[in-house]
Amino acid sequence: xxxxxxxxxxxxxxxxxxxxxxxxxxxxxxxxxxxxxxxxxxxxxxxxxxxxxxxxxxxxxxxxxxxxxxxxxxxxxxxxxxxxxxxxxxxxxxxxxxxxxxxxxxxxxxxxxxxxxxxxxxxxxxxxxxxxxxxxxxxxxxxxxxxxxxxxxxxxxxxxxxxxxxxxxxxxx
Amino acid sequence: xxxxxxxxxxxxxxxxxxxxxxxxxxxxxxxxxxxxxxxxxxxxxxxxxxxxxxxxxxxxxxxxxxxxxxxxxxxxxxxxxxxxxxxxxxxxxxxxxxxxxxxxxxxxxxxxxxxxxxxxxxxxxxxxxxxxxxxxxxxxxxxxxxxxxxxxxxxxxxxxxxxxxxxxxxxxxxxxxxxxxxxxxxxxxxxxxxxxxxxxxxxxxxxxxxxxxxxxxxxxxxxxxxxxxxxxxxxxxxxxxxxxxxxxxxxxxxxxxxxxxxxxxxxxxxxxxxxxxxxxxxxxxxxxxxxxxxxxxxxxxxxxxxxxxxxxxxxxxxxxxxxxxxxxxxxxxxxxxxxxxxxxxxxxxxxxxxxxxxxxxxxxxxxxxxxxxxxxxxxxxxxxx
Numbered sequence: 001x002x003x004x005x006x007x008x009x010x011x012x013x014x015x016x017x018x019x020x021x022x023x024x025x026x027x028x029x030x031x032x033x034x035x036x037x038x039x040x041x042x043x044x045x046x047x048x049x050x051x052x053x054x055x056x057x058x059x060x061x062x063x064x065x066x067x068x069x070x071x072x073x074x075x076x077x078x079x080x081x082x083x084x085x086x087x088x089x090x091x092x093x094x095x096x097x098x099x100x101x102x103x104x105x106x107x108x109x110x111x112x113x114x115x116x117x118x119x120x121x122x123x124x125x126x127x128x129x130x131x132x133x134x135x136x137x138x139x140x141x142x143x144x145x146x147x148x149x150x151x152x153x154x155x156x157x158x159x160x161x162x163x164x165x166x167x168x169x170x171x172x173x
Numbered sequence: 174x175x176x177x178x179x180x181x182x183x184x185x186x187x188x189x190x191x192x193x194x195x196x197x198x199x200x201x202x203x204x205x206x207x208x209x210x211x212x213x214x215x216x217x218x219x220x221x222x223x224x225x226x227x228x229x230x231x232x233x234x235x236x237x238x239x240x241x242x243x244x245x246x247x248x249x250x251x252x253x254x255x256x257x258x259x260x261x262x263x264x265x266x267x268x269x270x271x272x273x274x275x276x277x278x279x280x281x282x283x284x285x286x287x288x289x290x291x292x293x294x295x296x297x298x299x300x301x302x303x304x305x306x307x308x309x310x311x312x313x314x315x316x317x318x319x320x321x322x323x324x325x326x327x328x329x330x331x332x333x334x335x336x337x338x339x340x341x342x343x344x345x346x347x348x349x350x351x352x353x354x355x356x357x358x359x360x361x362x363x364x365x366x367x368x369x370x371x372x373x374x375x376x377x378x379x380x381x382x383x384x385x386x387x388x389x390x391x392x393x394x395x396x397x398x399x400x401x402x403x404x405x406x407x408x409x410x411x412x413x414x415x416x417x418x419x420x421x422x423x424x425x426x427x428x429x430x431x432x433x434x435x436x437x438x439x440x441x442x443x444x445x446x447x448x449x450x451x452x453x454x455x456x457x458x459x460x461x462x463x464x465x466x467x468x469x470x471x472x473x474x475x476x477x478x479x480x481x482x483x484x485x486x487x488x489x490x491x492x493x494x495x496x497x498x499x500x501x502x503x504x505x506x507x508x509x510x511x512x513x514x515x516x517x518x519x520x521x522x523x524x525x526x527x528x529x530x531x532x533x534x535x536x537x538x539x540x541x542x543x544x545x546x547x548x549x550x551x552x553x554x555x556x557x558x
Binding site: 007012013016021 | 496
C-alpha cells in the first residue's frame with residue numbers, strides 16, 4: 001500500500017519547486033516549439049521556406065551550463081556549448097508545451113537546439129499516469145496509484161545553434 | 174493534479190476554524206486570530222518566502238497556545254491551593270475567577286489517622302464488646318468472639334484498643350480499714366469501745382498530697398502483696414489475671430475493625446476533588462487575558478507554527494527539484510521551535526513561581542525588614558521631660 005508521495009505531498013513539492021524556480025532562482029528561457037504541420041519539406045526532407053515555430057513561451061528553468069569551446073568548421077571558428085535545461089514538468093503542463101527534440105530554446109541572446117529529452121525523475125518511483133488499471137479501472141493489487149508519485153521534471157540536453165541557422169528574428173518575439 | 178493551497182497572505186477567521194473551538198466565539202479571539210496569522214507568517218519570512226501552511230494551521234497553533242497558557246496558570250493555581258481544594262465539591266461551574274480561601278481541611282483529614290490510633294478522634298469507629306468470664310478460665314480468644322459476636326467478615330479482624338479489666342480505683346478503698354493505710358477509724362473507734370459514740374461516717378480533711386500518697390500506697394500494696402488485676406493480649410488472645418473464681422462477670426473492651434481502618438475513602442469527600450484532574454478549572458476566557466498573557470500566547474503560537482512548518486518541510490528529508498534535490502530548513506525550524514517553547518514555558522513558570530504565596534510573603538517580610546532598617550536611620554528626637 002502506498003503511503004508516501006500522495007498528491008498532497010506532490011502539491012507541497014510543486015509549491016516548493018515553484019518558489020525555488022520562480023521566486024528565488026528565476027532563470028527564464030524562451031521556448032520555441034517546432035511546428036511540424038506548418039513546415040514544408042522537399043523530397044530530401046529539407047525545409048523549403050525556413051523553419052516555422054509555434055508562438056514562443058517563457059518558461060522557468062534551471063540551467064546547467066558547460067564551458068563553451070571553439071572548433072574550426074570550414075576554416076572558421078565556431079562556438080560550441082552544451083547546456084542542460086531542467087524544467088518543472090508541471091510548468092510545462094500549465095503552458096501546454098510538449099518538449100521534443102529539435103525544439104529551440106532561447107536563453108539570453110543565444111539559441112540552443114534540444115538533442116535529448118529525459119523524463120525519468122519519478123518522485124517515490126511512481127508516475128501517476130501509469131496506475132496499471134484494467135478495463136474496469138481497477139488495479140487488482142492496489143487501487144489509487146493514480147494519486148501517488150509524479151514525473152517531476154523534463155531535462156533537456158541541448159547544443160548551441162547560431163542565430164542565423166535558427167532563422168528567428170527578434171522582432172518575431 | 175491536486176493543488177493544495179498554502180498561505181497567500183490573507184486569512185479570515187470564522188468560528189469552527191480551530192480544532193476544538195474553545196475560544197471561537199470570543200470576539201477578542203476572533204479579532205486576534207488573523208493578527209496572529211500575520212504576525213507568525215511575517216516572523217517566518219513571508220512574503221519573502223512561502224509558508225507551506227494554511228490559515229487553519231495558524232489557528233490551531235493559536236488555540237493550543239491559549240490553552241497551554243491557561244493550563245499553566247491553572248495548574249499552578251491547583252498546585253498552590255491543592256490542600257484547600259482537595260475534597261471540595263466538583264460541581265462548581267468554574268474556579269477560574271474565584272479567589273481560593275485557604276483552609277485546614279486536608280491537614281485535619283491527614284491528622285485523623287493519628288487521632289484514630291490515639292483514641293482521641295479520627296474517622297474509625299471504636300466499638301464496644303464484652304464476653305462473659307467463666308470460672309477458672311484464664312484465656313479467651315477474641316478472634317473467635319469477633320466472628321461470633323461482632324458481625325465481621327471472615328477476612329476481617331478486630332484490633333482491641335482498650336480492655337476494662339482493672340482493679341477498682343484506689344479511691345474506692347480510701348477508707349477501707351483493710352487497705353493497710355491506717356486511715357480507717359471505725360475499727361479503731363470500736364477497739365476503744367467508742368464505736369457507738371461515733372457517727373456512722375466520719376471524714377477527716379487532709380491535704381491533697383496526703384490523699385495522693387495514700388492512694389499510691391493502696392496501689393503499691395495491691396501490686397506487691399496481691400494478685401493484681403492485669404492481662405496479656407497477644408494476637409487477640411487475652412489472658413486475664415487473676416484467674417476468675419466465679420462465672421458471670423463481664424470482661425468489657427473496645428475495639429476497631431481493621432476493615433474500617435483500612436478504608437481509604439475519606440468521609441465527607443464523596444464526589445469531591447480527588448486529584449488534580451477534577452479540580453473545576455476550565456479553559457481561560459481569552460478576552461480576560463491581559464496584554465502580558467497575550468504576548469506570551471503570540472510568541473508561543475509562533476513557536477508552534479514554526480514547529481509545524483518544520484514537520485511539513487521535513488516529512489521528506491530532501492525535496493526533489495528538476496535534476497537535483499534540496500534540503501530545506503526543517504531541522505533548524507524544529508530545533509528553534511523546541512527551544513523557544515521550552516524557554517517560554519520556563520519563563521511563564523518562573524513568573525508564576527515569583528507570585529506564589531510563599532514568595533509574596535517572603536517579599537513582604539523582606540520589605541518590612543528593609544523598612545525597619547531605613548526607619549532606624551531617621552534621627553530619633555530626644556525627649557527631655
